[in-house]
Amino acid sequence: MGDTATTHHTKSANNGANDNQIGFKSRVSVIGSGSWGSVAAKLVAFNTLNLSSFHDEVKMWVFEETLQSGEKLTDAINRTNENVKYLPGIKLGKNVIADPDLDNAVEDANMLVFVTPHQFIDNICKSLVGKVRSDAEAISLIKGMEVKIEGPCLISTYISEQLGINCSVLMGANLANEVQDVEGVELCGTLKNVVAIAAGFVDGLDMGNNTKAAIIRFGLREMREFCKLLFSSVKDDTFFESCGVADVITTCFGGRNRKVAEAFARNGGKRSFDELEAEMLQGQKLQGVTTVREVYEVLRHRGLLELFPLFATVHEICSGCLPPSAIVIYSEKKNIFPV
Numbered sequence: 001m002g003d004t005a006t007t008h009h010t011k012s013a014n015n016g017a018n019d020n021q022i023g024f025k026s027r028v029s030v031i032g033s034g035s036w037g038s039v040a041a042k043l044v045a046f047n048t049l050n051l052s053s054f055h056d057e058v059k060m061w062v063f064e065e066t067l068q069s070g071e072k073l074t075d076a077i078n079r080t081n082e083n084v085k086y087l088p089g090i091k092l093g094k095n096v097i098a099d100p101d102l103d104n105a106v107e108d109a110n111m112l113v114f115v116t117p118h119q120f121i122d123n124i125c126k127s128l129v130g131k132v133r134s135d136a137e138a139i140s141l142i143k144g145m146e147v148k149i150e151g152p153c154l155i156s157t158y159i160s161e162q163l164g165i166n167c168s169v170l171m172g173a174n175l176a177n178e179v180q181d182v183e184g185v186e187l188c189g190t191l192k193n194v195v196a197i198a199a200g201f202v203d204g205l206d207m208g209n210n211t212k213a214a215i216i217r218f219g220l221r222e223m224r225e226f227c228k229l230l231f232s233s234v235k236d237d238t239f240f241e242s243c244g245v246a247d248v249i250t251t252c253f254g255g256r257n258r259k260v261a262e263a264f265a266r267n268g269g270k271r272s273f274d275e276l277e278a279e280m281l282q283g284q285k286l287q288g289v290t291t292v293r294e295v296y297e298v299l300r301h302r303g304l305l306e307l308f309p310l311f312a313t314v315h316e317i318c319s320g321c322l323p324p325s326a327i328v329i330y331s332e333k334k335n336i337f338p339v
């Protein structure tokens with residue numbers, strides 16, 4: 001699994017009052033219970049059972065919904081010890097307790113793991129203001145962010161500023177101590193979804209592996225240029241870490257953005273991403289389509305669309321201005337692919 005941890009956004013020295021007490025035990029809550037949130041809860045819960053400095057119990061906040069059977073998702077998770085909707089067939093560990101009440105789920109936790117689709121973090125943080133311990137530490141596993149014209153807002157920054165606590169990020173790369181590039185890591189996790197959509201178009205058009213490899217290569221190049229445009233501090237090395245090239249490859253072959261983009265292309269762009277998402281993902285969320293639009297707006301605002309032909313074309317296809325096959329026309333016009 002991805003494994004880059006980078007400490008970031010130190011708001012204040014942890015008051016540590018409780019932590020320093022002999023016998024103090026940390027308490028972890030996981031905020032989010034989709035497929036990745038459930039994996040995170042399972043892994044955390046395995047570790048808390050094996051570490052005497054942690055309470056065994058791990059609360060996992062569930063955005064409540066009613067299953068087709070009529071049962072609440074939370075009840076089903078606590079009854080079966082599985083997230084029957086988002087991670088069926090995998091036991092989470094008896095010490096994972098699903099909780100639909102956000103305030104209750106974070107109460108007393110001094111370690112908060114944020115792992116929801118990025119589009120929901122705004123509301124979640126707003127409702128958590130004043131509810132988390134002042135000495136809590138957060139970590140974000142969230143790939144994705146709002147890329148606004150006035151500047152990108154890293155999710156870790158947002159969490160940190162809203163809640164007044166430190167927030168680290170964990171995604172991708174293997175060697176935590178070799179990557180201290182929070183902006184690069186989070187932007188990679190955001191922009192790889194744009195490349196995955198392009199890869200999905202190529203799959204949907206049966207264009208073959210050479211073209212897909214070219215998409216990945218050009219996608220990585222545009223990712224790097226875009227990151228540096230927003231943060232000059234971003235390091236080239238980051239793109240060779242797991243959060244860079246490896247995550248792009250994973251997402252372009254196995255991810256949801258790719259999968260839905262493939263269906264979009266096979267349908268000639270006649271069925272919307274929203275419709276396909278609802279039909280194909282059983283409640284899971286796509287993050288790439290909004291990112292595509294936001295990236296395009298930033299580039300348009302800065303007059304840089306010409307320099308990012310892949311990102312620009314993906315947006316024009318997603319928004320219906322060009323047919324999916326335009327990815328081919330674009331490639332021929334720009335003469336960038338080995339055809």
Ligand SMILES: NC(=O)C1=CN([C@@H]2O[C@H](COP(=O)(O)OP(=O)(O)OC[C@H]3O[C@@H](n4cnc5c(N)ncnc54)[C@H](O)[C@@H]3O)[C@@H](O)[C@H]2O)C=CC1
Nearest residue numbers: 033034035036037063115116117118120141142143284285
């Ligand atoms: N699934 C994966 O393989 C990986 C995902 N991630 C990241 O983890 C984060 C979480 O993604 P997943 O666990 O895959 O989610 P998911 O797509 O599997 O599930 C969607 C989740 O959103 C919740 N939700 C729906 N409407 C909501 C609302 N209005 N407010 C709050 N929550 C709502 C659903 O209940 C569900 O828990 C994302 O940022 C993703 O990029 C990171 C690495 C791998």
Ligand SMILES: O=C(CO)COP(=O)(O)O
Nearest residue numbers: 247250251255256257258
């Ligand atoms: O981040 C992911 C793999 O590392 C998941 O990508 P998707 O959101 O496209 O499924």
